[in-house]
Amino acid sequence: MAEEMVVEKTWRLMLEGHPTARRGEPAVIEAAYAEPRLRALFPFPSHGALTFHRNTQFPWSNDLPFIVGDAQSCIVYAPLGASPRVLGESLTPNEAAALVVAHLPHDCGPAFDGPWPPAESSTN
Template structure:
């Protein structure tokens, strides 16, 4: 890690990760999904993570992640998106569009959920 990286704020790190994903820098998720999530201001302040085509969010910039909000899974056999809770537990609902799915995720964030902080889950 460089000195430059050590001085970046959580906000800068979060914004950089969003830019990377919006520019198609991750081959495990499509940019349409990332754009739909990024359209939600409350989600945009969280650190975005990707695993197996699923976008999820952390309240911190490091590892271990502090999972918050829900996850939007790719279209299922019924043609809808499944919105799961944090860490994929439970189902918050099923939606027709990605924008509806991420609205559901944002609407289920805890009230006290604020911008991501530096460090791992122990810092949240």
């Protein structure tokens, strides 16, 4: 399955609330999906957070900012080990998604199919 298909299917199932999809805060998922750069990444909601990854299989990249929150208030965190840790708080879901996009690495392109880190010989 092509990486675009895995990412697109994951987003679609989450947005539709499909029984097999991971559950997350709908307002945060919708706001993130509205951002084209986030929509190209692999979304992973868990424990109140929506994380984004450069790849589609475990282990995850875990090197991108992420959102914790609900329809009323969100916090954007930098990846683990980064400083400052909190990039923004008391944000709407749309503001949080935009802040994540603003802090994505320049070379952060569409997610690739496979585990992290990418294979050295990969041409993706």
